Amino acid sequence: xxxxxxxxxxxxxxxxxxxxxxxxxxxxxxxxxxxxxxxxxxxxxxxxxxxxxxxxxxxxxxxxxxxxxxxxxxxxxxxxxxxxxxxxxxxxxxxxxxxxxxxxxxxxxxxxxxxxxxxxxxxxxxxxxxxxxxxxxxxxxxxxxxxxxxxxxxxxxxxxxxxxxxxxxxxxxxxxxxxxxxxxxxxxxxxxxxxxxxxxxxxxxxxxxxxxxxxxxxxxxxxxxxxxxxxxxxxxxxxxxxxx
Amino acid sequence: xxxxxxxxxxxxxxxxxxxxxxxxxxxxxxxxxxxxxxxxxxxxxxxxxxxxxxxxxxxxxxxxxxxxxxxxxxxxxxxxxxxxxxxxxxxxxxxxxxxxxxxxxxxxxxxxxxxxxxxxxxxxxxxxxxxxxxxxxxxxxxxxxxxxxxxxxxxxxxxxxxxxxxxxxxxxxxxxxxxxxxxxxxxxxxxxxxxxxxxxxxxxxxxxxxxxxxxxxxxxxxxxxxxxxxxxxxxxxxxxxxxxxxxxxxxxxxxxxxxxxxxxxxxxxxxxxxxxxxxxxxxxxxxxxxxxxxxxxxxxxxxxxxxxxxxxxxxxxxxxxxxxxxxxxxxxxxxxxxxxxxxxxxxx
Amino acid sequence: xxxxxxxxxxxxxxxxxxxxxxxxxxxxxxxxxxxxxxxxxxxxxxxxxxxxxxxxxxxxxxxxxxxxxxxxxxxxxxxxxxxxxxxxxxxxxxxxxxxxxxxxxxxxxxxxxxxxxxxxxxxxxxxxxxxxxxxxxxxxxxxxxxxxxxxxxxxxxxxxxxxxxxxxxxxxxxxxxxxxxxxxxxxxxxxxxxxxxxxxxxxxxxxxxxxxxxxxxxxxxxxxxxxxxxxxxxxxxxxxxxxxxxxxxxxxxxxxxxxxxxxxxxxxx
Ligand SMILES: Nc1ncnc2c1ncn2[C@@H]1O[C@H](COP(=O)(O)OP(=O)(O)OP(=O)(O)O)[C@@H](O)[C@H]1O
Ligand SMILES: [Mg+2]
Numbered sequence: 086x087x088x089x090x091x092x093x094x095x096x097x098x099x100x101x102x103x104x105x106x107x108x109x110x111x112x113x114x115x116x117x118x119x120x121x122x123x124x125x126x127x128x129x130x131x132x133x134x135x136x137x138x139x140x141x142x143x144x145x146x147x148x149x150x151x152x153x154x155x156x157x158x159x160x161x162x163x164x165x166x167x168x169x170x171x172x173x174x175x176x177x178x179x180x181x182x183x184x185x186x187x188x189x190x191x192x193x194x195x196x197x198x199x200x201x202x203x204x205x206x207x208x209x210x211x212x213x214x215x216x217x218x219x220x221x222x223x224x225x226x227x228x229x230x231x232x233x234x235x236x237x238x239x240x241x242x243x244x245x246x247x248x249x250x251x252x253x254x255x256x257x258x259x260x261x262x263x264x265x266x267x268x269x270x271x272x273x274x275x276x277x278x279x280x281x282x283x284x285x286x287x288x289x290x291x292x293x294x295x296x297x298x299x300x301x302x303x304x305x306x307x308x309x310x311x312x313x314x315x316x317x318x319x320x321x322x323x324x325x326x327x328x329x
Numbered sequence: 330x331x332x333x334x335x336x337x338x339x340x341x342x343x344x345x346x347x348x349x350x351x352x353x354x355x356x357x358x359x360x361x362x363x364x365x366x367x368x369x370x371x372x373x374x375x376x377x378x379x380x381x382x383x384x385x386x387x388x389x390x391x392x393x394x395x396x397x398x399x400x401x402x403x404x405x406x407x408x409x410x411x412x413x414x415x416x417x418x419x420x421x422x423x424x425x426x427x428x429x430x431x432x433x434x435x436x437x438x439x440x441x442x443x444x445x446x447x448x449x450x451x452x453x454x455x456x457x458x459x460x461x462x463x464x465x466x467x468x469x470x471x472x473x474x475x476x477x478x479x480x481x482x483x484x485x486x487x488x489x490x491x492x493x494x495x496x497x498x499x500x501x502x503x504x505x506x507x508x509x510x511x512x513x514x515x516x517x518x519x520x521x522x523x524x525x526x527x528x529x530x531x532x533x534x535x536x537x538x539x540x541x542x543x544x545x546x547x548x549x550x551x552x553x554x555x556x557x558x559x560x561x562x563x564x565x566x567x568x569x570x571x572x573x574x575x576x577x578x579x580x581x582x583x584x585x586x587x588x589x590x591x592x593x594x595x596x597x598x599x600x601x602x603x604x605x606x607x608x609x610x611x612x613x614x615x616x617x618x619x620x621x622x623x624x625x626x627x628x629x630x631x632x633x634x635x636x637x638x639x640x641x642x643x644x645x646x647x648x649x650x651x652x653x654x655x656x657x658x659x660x661x662x663x664x665x666x667x668x669x670x671x672x673x674x675x676x677x
Numbered sequence: 678x679x680x681x682x683x684x685x686x687x688x689x690x691x692x693x694x695x696x697x698x699x700x701x702x703x704x705x706x707x708x709x710x711x712x713x714x715x716x717x718x719x720x721x722x723x724x725x726x727x728x729x730x731x732x733x734x735x736x737x738x739x740x741x742x743x744x745x746x747x748x749x750x751x752x753x754x755x756x757x758x759x760x761x762x763x764x765x766x767x768x769x770x771x772x773x774x775x776x777x778x779x780x781x782x783x784x785x786x787x788x789x790x791x792x793x794x795x796x797x798x799x800x801x802x803x804x805x806x807x808x809x810x811x812x813x814x815x816x817x818x819x820x821x822x823x824x825x826x827x828x829x830x831x832x833x834x835x836x837x838x839x840x841x842x843x844x845x846x847x848x849x850x851x852x853x854x855x856x857x858x859x860x861x862x863x864x865x866x867x868x869x870x871x872x873x874x875x876x877x878x879x880x881x882x883x884x885x886x887x888x889x890x891x892x893x894x895x896x897x898x899x900x901x902x903x904x905x906x907x908x909x910x911x912x913x914x915x916x917x918x919x920x921x922x923x924x925x926x927x928x929x930x931x932x933x934x935x936x937x938x939x940x941x942x943x944x945x946x
Binding site for chain 3: 135138139140160161164165167168169171173175176177178179180181182184185188189190192193194198201202219220221222223224237238241
Binding site: 331333334335336337338339342343353354357358360361366367369370371372373374375376377378380381382384385386387388398415416418419420422423425426427428429430432433434492496497498499500501519522523526527530531534535538647648649650651652653655656657660661663664667668671 | 683684687690691712713716717720721724727728731732734735738739741742743745754755757758761762765766768769772773788791794795796798799802803805806807809810815818828830831833834835836837838839840841842844845846848849850852853867868869870871872873874875876878879880882883885886887889890893898899900902933934935936937938939941942
């Protein structure tokens with residue numbers, strides 16, 4: 086199943102204002118892996134995730150998704166495979182109602198009306214958001230927006246799922262729901278978060294990013310117990326591992 | 330300076346609607362043919378930006394009153410004529426609906442006054458040639474101020490023409506012009522400075538931005554206006570003709586009531602107070618002395634209807650007043666009744 | 678009105694528009710068309726007409742009550758935008774002092790009549806626009822526009838405008854609050870700070886547009902914004918439109934008020 090592989094080879098990225106956000110990222114994720122990405126504020130996590138589907142293109146190095154190298158030309162193909170939930174749900178929910186927003190992806194895939202409706206309902210049910218269907222996004226709370234943003238990506242049934250800080254605004258119950266949703270998603274998934282307990286719970290593997298470089302890469306249980314490493318990157322031991 | 334529905338006649342309102350729709354259709358067509366995909370969200374979000382920025386106010390130096398950013402010119406500078414016109418039209422639609430600024434019929438006038446002039450006249454004819462490659466901040470400042478002033482003067486003058494052509498206001502042409510233009514000169518200078526400031530700020534912070542926005546958009550001014558103007562002309566004739574017929578089926582209520590009351594159709598004009606002053610202004614400044622902007626009044630026609638109604642024939646005004654009171658009471662009762670039943674009825 | 682008040686008033690109107698009353702459920706196209714008919718009819722009355730305008734108040738009253746819209750809120754919004762029409766209108770009584778009639782010993786001039794007529798028309802037309810948006814969600818209005826032949830490109834960006842109106846207004850509100858909190862006296866409220874504030878807001882807006890575009894691309898956007906929305910004109914919609922047209926016609930072409938007045942005078946001579 087080569088088509089679910091993600092490969093970053095010496096990826097650099099510079100923002101137009103000159104900020105060097107990524108400085109030689111290198112890793113490979115194979116099918117079915119669940120990977121957590123952690124790091125301090127401004128370490129480059131969001132920038133990295135935006136490379137997964139070509140929202141940003143590397144200024145140097147290559148990103149390969151499946152057997153396609155990411156370029157402006159292959160972007161559209163790759164969009165069908167990779168679903169990304171961005172950090173700010175307001176940017177993701179651009180349609181005037183929740184229904185229209187969740188239906189946007191499936192409609193673009195060319196599905197017929199009945200299948201679109203079915204997918205919208207399934208996706209909304211996954212995040213416990215069926216009752217929000219006809220609301221406009223600006224009437225939702227921050228957590229509800231995140232939930233719908235997740236649904237709008239799940240409705241595309243992506244092969245690879247990437248999420249940027251998905252649980253930050255969720256209440257404990259919705260967070261639980263998200264965790265079980267993520268555990269049920271058997272394809273590759275990448276989650277950038279400061280919520281180390283969530284990472285520990287959902288991801289087998291963990292990559293620590295610092296100043297645009299990979300600082301550490303290994304099994305979550307190992308990485309997330311290294312106190313010095315974590316503290317050097319503005320992080321702390323997951324609560325579940327802290328002794329009281 | 331939003332035109333209001335209440336000051337408009339249907340003929341003027343629909344004519345300008347037709348004009349604005351024609352220009353809007355033309356602009357969408359022009360954009361659609363070579364559209365960069367990313368322009369759609371950008372246009373929408375910039376419309377929201379204009380809206381949000383208009384809610385921020387600042388204190389005008391030396392006066393203590395507050396001003397805000399106008400929309401048309403800054404949009405034209407950032408997006409080019411076509412996209413800017415459509416965004417401005419959208420901003421005005423939202424304002425007409427959510428703020429009730431202007432009104433839905435006056436929307437045509439407002440889009441024309443605040444969208445067409447800055448985007449299709451001032452921007453290509455004044456701003457662009459003046460600023461050139463856009464690297465000289467001094468030129469940007471002067472060009473912005475001149476452009477915003479010019480656009481606002483055109484807009485304000487149109488408000489005058491539209492109001493007078495509608496015939497609902499009694500203001501004489503010259504006095505009206507004297508009322509509108511100087512105010513908008515002041516507003517224009519302030520808005521122009523602010524516009525220049527924002528452009529300069531953006532230019533300083535992210536020079537590549539304005540250049541890329543300028544590069545990615547279709548070029549504006551070199552297009553034939555003939556088609557729009559022909560469409561516009563036809564719309565004017567059709568709507569104008571149709572609506573004057575519509576309006577003329579009803580004689581002017583005033584003429585008729587004057588006749589009832591005085592027995593003749595004309596009343597002596599009172600000339601005292603401000604009326605006389607304004608009249609004086611008009612005579613002194615009359616460069617269009619005999620121009621009558623009001624549509625010709627239709628011949629008063631006696632109503633046959635009145636004889637069909639039973640009761641005392643004691644002049645319309647009394648019947649009107651009595652009827653008015655009753656009608657309003659009835660409307661009130663209907664409203665109260667519905668409220669009552671909705672409250673008492675099954676829970677919503 | 679302060680920024681917050683303006684913003685919350687828009688928000689309240691927007692929330693009302695998602696109600697579920699009889700009026701809210703009508704097809705948006707029908708409501709848009711009926712509103713335009715209403716406006717044209719009201720505006721078509723000559724400058725001095727007053728009594729014939731009164732029956733038209735039936736429409737806003739019906740919409741207010743059947744739609745469950747708070748009347749005070751709408752009235753306050755109408756008053757708030759009235760200055761321009763009032764300023765222009767108030768010259769009429771000053772300029773046109775011909776006496777038309779004498780009521781209870783009080784001479785009534787033509788100017789006052791036309792001023793009052795402008796006022797009535799102003800309340801009716803402004804109210805109509807506000808009530809349209811209070812009883813029809815903005816996406817609904819946009820769909821109506823699309824169905825009525827407006828270009829898809831225009832409607833799409835109008836929908837984006839609506840979607841980000843509240844997001845950006847909130848951003849602007851946070852920024853002005855931050856400014857006002859650190860402003861003492863008049864100093865920080867001047868043009869210089871304002872320009873920078875708006876400049877920053879603009880830059881953030883452009884970045885946001887870029888991110889939105891990215892989000893659209895990642896969900897398969899190819900230049901067209903698809904929407905699944907079926908609007909079927911039902912019998913009720915047609916009935917509403919027909920009733921509105923007939924009533925408007927009746928109020929326009931028959932002197933209803935006057936007739937009722939004469940009738941009343943006949944009953945109680
Ligand atoms: N649009 C942008 N333009 C310029 N620089 C940017 C932009 N977005 C991010 N940066 C910079 O790039 C670097 C990486 O930012 P990024 O958003 O990827 O961090 P992050 O790891 O996601 O942080 P956080 O945990 O706060 O979300 C930061 O130094 C940031 O300032
Ligand atoms: Mg981030």
